[in-house]
Every structure is written in structure tokens, then in C-alpha cells.
Amino acid sequence: AQKVTQAQTEISVVEKEDVTLDCVYETRDTTYYLFWYKQPPSGELVFLIRRNSFDEQNEISGRYSWNFQKSTSSFNFTITASQVVDSAVYFCALSDQKSNYGGSQGNLIFGKGTKLSVKP
Amino acid sequence: SAVISQKPSRDICQRGTSLTIQCQVDSQVTMMFWYRQQPGQSLTLIATANQGSEATYESGFVIDKFPISRPNLTFSTLTVSNMSPEDSSIYLCSVVGLYGYTFGSGTRLTVV
Numbered sequence: 676a677q678k679v680t681q682a683q684t685e686i687s688v689v690e691k692e693d694v695t696l697d698c699v700y701e702t703r704d705t706t707y708y709l710f711w712y713k714q715p716p717s718g719e720l721v722f723l724i725r726r727n728s729f730d731e732q733n734e735i736s737g738r739y740s741w742n743f744q745k746s747t748s749s750f751n752f753t754i755t756a757s758q759v760v761d762s763a764v765y766f767c768a769l770s771d772q773k774s775n776y777g778g779s780q781g782n783l784i785f786g787k788g789t790k791l792s793v794k795p
Numbered sequence: 796s797a798v799i800s801q802k803p804s805r806d807i808c809q810r811g812t813s814l815t816i817q818c819q820v821d822s823q824v825t826m827m828f829w830y831r832q833q834p835g836q837s838l839t840l841i842a843t844a845n846q847g848s849e850a851t852y853e854s855g856f857v858i859d860k861f862p863i864s865r866p867n868l869t870f871s872t873l874t875v876s877n878m879s880p881e882d883s884s885i886y887l888c889s890v891v892g893l894y895g896y897t898f899g900s901g902t903r904l905t906v907v
Contacts, residue, residue: 720898
């Protein structure tokens with residue numbers, strides 16, 4: 676069965692610190708997709724990144740970077756030089772076995788989320 | 796990616812009443828998903844709605860409590876029936892397109 680584990684429930688850092696949010700997943704599929712979403716206090720889900728199972732290259736987008744390692748089934752997210760506006764709940768998610776979303780119909784399986792608080 | 800308009804954004808309801816949440820998508824999509832997010836929790840899939848057929852419910856969710864309509868390829872509604880305080884949650888709809896998943900802005904429901 677598919678499963679996403681975010682072991683860190685809450686993290687608190689001081690502004691400008693770097694922070695890494697961990698995500699470990701379980702799946703029997705050979706083709707799957709991984710996602711990160713940000714949920715600020717307002718409640719909407721903000722898409723950050725998607726990664727397919729065949730692309731293990733790390734990705735950097737501004738202060739955000741992602742480290743995908745299939746050998747350890749991990750997809751960790753690092754924020755460099757954190758800012759107060761980064762305070763939110765961050766969810767890691769996995770497309771389930773019915774989906775390869777590049778045309779298919781499955782839903783997402785979410786981790787429990789990590790609440791990040793960045794203090795000034 | 797698709798744009799979803801979800802209404803209402805929030806509501807406070809009396810126990811025993813029902814609330815219907817609407818999601819309008821700016822493009823045609825085959826599947827729409829409804830999620831519940833209880834306070835401080837992750838998102839849990841309620842059901843998958845396919846146009847022209849009955850929704851498929853996940854374990855723990857039943858049609859009598861969460862009836863779903865999907866009259867066309869751009870619109871769906873979720874009704875939370877006979878509400879109790881335990882139904883206080885954020886409800887979100889979602890669609891999957893060629894480039895990924897899009898979520899509505901959510902409906903924050905408080906049952907008193």
C-alpha cells in the first residue's frame with residue numbers, strides 16, 4: 676500500500692536559518708509522482724513541485740531545493756535562508772497506483788504534514 | 796493548469812443542518828476529488844466523482860452523509876448532511892490535469 680511519512684510534526688527556526696523537511700514514501704509502483712504543497716494559515720494548498728520516479732536529479736528553485744533519492748525512498752525539501760513568510764504547513768504527497776497523472780485519474784496520498792514556524 | 800472556484804470559502808452552521816459546497820473548473824476534467832482536512836490533520840480523500848456515474852467513496856465515508864453530484868465535466872458539489880461538530884473541517888476539491896493536481900481554495904466549515 677502507498678504511504679507517505681513526514682516524521683517531523685513541527686519545526687521552529689529563526690529567520691535566515693536553513694531548514695530541511697523530511698519525506699519518506701512507500702510504494703510498489705515503478706512509475707509514480709511525488710509532490711510538495713505549502714498550506715499557509717489561510718488554508719489553500721499551494722503547489723511547490725512535482726517529481727516523477729524516473730528523474731532523480733535534484734531541483735533548485737530560488738531558496739527551495741529538493742533531494743530525491745529512490746534508494747532510500749526519500750524526497751526531502753530544503754529551504755535556504757528561511758523567512759517569516761515561509762511559515763506554513765508543508766505536505767509531501769504521492770500519486771497512488773491508479774495514477775500516473777500524465778493523463779490518468781488517481782488521487783494523491785498525503786503525509787501528515789510538517790508545521791514550520793520561522794521566527795524573526 | 797486548471798483553475799477551480801470553490802464556494803463558500805467558509806461557513807458556520809447549526810448541527811443537524813446540511814451544507815452544499817460547489818466547485819467550478821475552468822476546463823473539462825474527467826475526475827474530481829473531494830478531500831476533508833480535520834483541524835491539525837492531513838488531507839483525507841472522501842470520494843472520487845466521475846461525470847455521469849455515482850461517486851466512489853473511500854472507506855469511512857458514505858453517500859448518505861456526503862452526497863456528491865457531478866452533472867457535467869466542469870462542475871461538482873459535495874453536501875455535508877446532518878452536520879455535527881465533528882464535521883468541522885476544511886473541505887477541498889481537486890482535479891488532475893495533464894500537468895498536475897489543482898486544488899480549490901477550500902471551504903472552512905464550523906458546526907456549532
